Amino acid sequence: MTRERPKLGWGDLRGARVGVWGFGREGEANLRKLRSLGVEPVLVDDSPTAGEAGDEHVLATADGGLDALLRCEVVVKTPGISSYSPQADRLRQAGVVLAGGLGLWLQEADRERVVCVTGTKGKSTTSSILGHLLTGLGYRAMVGGNIGAAPYDPALAGDCDYWVIEVSSYQATDLASSPPVTAVTSLHPDHLPWHGGVEQYYRDKLSACSQPGAELTVANGDSELIRARAGLLAPRVEWVLETDEASATWLDPLGLPGRHNRRNALIARRVLRALGVEGADDDEALRAAAAGYEGLPSRLATIGAVAGVSFVDDSLSTNVLPTLAALDAFPGRRIALIVGGQDRGIDYAPLAAGVSGRESPTYVLTLPDGGQRISAAFAATGTRGEAFAGVTDCQDLETAVAAAFAWARPDGIVLLSPAAPSFGQFRDYRDRAEAFARAMRACAAG
Incomplete structure (x- = not known):
């Protein structure tokens, strides 16, 4: 399904009746931006909480908020609100223009100095590598979008030479233009309820690469799913393989584990070349x-060791692809893998096949609420490697960590790489990561 994408910039909203729908980090940036333009918007959130928008009154969507938005000309929504929701459809049918803050900014930005990075996983790491390399090469770079601050937020001071913008599948649906250079790191089923199906998710995700203005996409050439959808990318595509630059050492100081992260770094370099950044072709300059570089939290981050067992936090792995990549990052190691969380209905058969066939000892511990369905996927897998130690369903993260630690001794790894979102038992991935760290400390105390 396709929806018209408004070709509006922030400046077009002066004098208009505007609503802000949804808060959190981006919603508050939307409010600040509108006020900097002299616009006092209607404020609406699906579940308003105290403290949002300062002392301003925020209407609940279901309690007068939607009616207030219907009286607006433009509604700037946060990415978490689905473009396909019944409420969004009702607004459009009433003639209200739905827009996203990032799309509004990109319409007015100097897109020659912007790169958009998307992908199911790897986009945050690739964006952070790009920002770090640009800074190290002497440029002023902002890394923002899904990974951090909104590039249009008036609270941010100063200009930049380049903007590295991580784009989620949610944000991609709001973009009516693309910069000349984009990057896509991976593709795998995710966020299916928001998008309404896997193929719609793929189309939405890759649409960040192919709106008017797009010229080149630097893409993961190891992904069959991306290659099969090359027609959804920019007019020109440069494919990057994890085996490219086999003898290169410039990326060693990044210290990132795993072949997938090597490819992420190579994608970053190829983007720098496409942007014409001086030093991108100089291995010594890039190494310096x-x-x-410091890796991002909850992305294959070793947070400690207890009695010879390493604890690795990969809480941001919310589907099968990054969890398999996390296992691949520790070849030959004994791993107790903790998986499970919010159940979004994705297929866990590839996870079961990949884990069961691993050559090194691997024990799987599952968490609610998708744990039993993950266990069922393992039960349905016919081929089992001799090193596979089985699956145990656990009632909570603390129980899983304790059992994983007992099995992983004396020199193994307890790996939290859930292949599922955190919502339900936890506020977000950070809350889950903090709970993992507490459980590790409990192992040390016990």
Whole structure:
């Protein structure tokens, strides 16, 4: 299904009747931006909480909020609100223009100095590598979008030479233009309830690469799913393989584990070349620029060790693809893998096949509420490697960590790479990561 994408910039909203729908980090940036333009918007949220928008009154969508939005000319929504929701359809049918803050910004930005990075997984790491290398090469770079601050937020000071913008599938549906250079790191089923199906998710995700203005997409050439959908990318595509630059050492200072992260770094370099950044072709300059890089939290981050067992937080792995990549990052190691969380109906058969066939000892511990369905996928997998130690359903994360630690001793890894979102038992991935760290400390105390 396709929906018209408004070709509006922030400046077009001066004098208009505008609503802000949804809060949190981006919603508050939307409010600040509108006020900087002299616009006092209607404020609406599906579940208003105290403190949102300062002391301003925020209407609940279901309690007068939607009616207030219907009286607006333009509604700037946050990415988490689905473009396909019945409420969104009702607004459009009433002639209200639905827009996203990132799309409004991109219409007015100097897109020659912008790169949009998308992908099911790897986009945050690739964006952070790009920002770090640009800074190391002497440029002023902002890394924002889904990974951090909104590039249009008036609270941000100063200009930049380049903007590296991570684009989620949610944000991509709001973009009516693309910069000349985009990147896509991976593709795998995700966020299916929001998009209404897997193929619609793929189309929405890749649409960030192919709106008017797009010229080149730097893409993961190891992904059959992306290659099969090359027609959804920019007019020109440069494919990047994890085996490219086999003898290169410039990326060693990044210190990122796993072949997938090597490819992410290679994608970043190819983007720098496409942007014409001086130093992108110089291995020594890039190696110097790579120095000092710090990996992002909850992305294959080793948070400690207890009695010889390492604890690795990969809480941001919310589907099968990054969890398999996380296992691949530790070849030859004994791993107790903790998986499960909010059940979004994705297929866990590929996870079961990949884990069951691993050559090194692997024990799987599942969490609610998708744990039993994950266990069923393992039960249905016919081929089992001799090193596979089985699956145990656990009632909570603390129980899973304790059992994983006992099995992983004396020199294994307890890996939290859930292949599912955190919502339900936890506020977000950070809350889940903090709970994992507490459980690790409990193992040390016990």
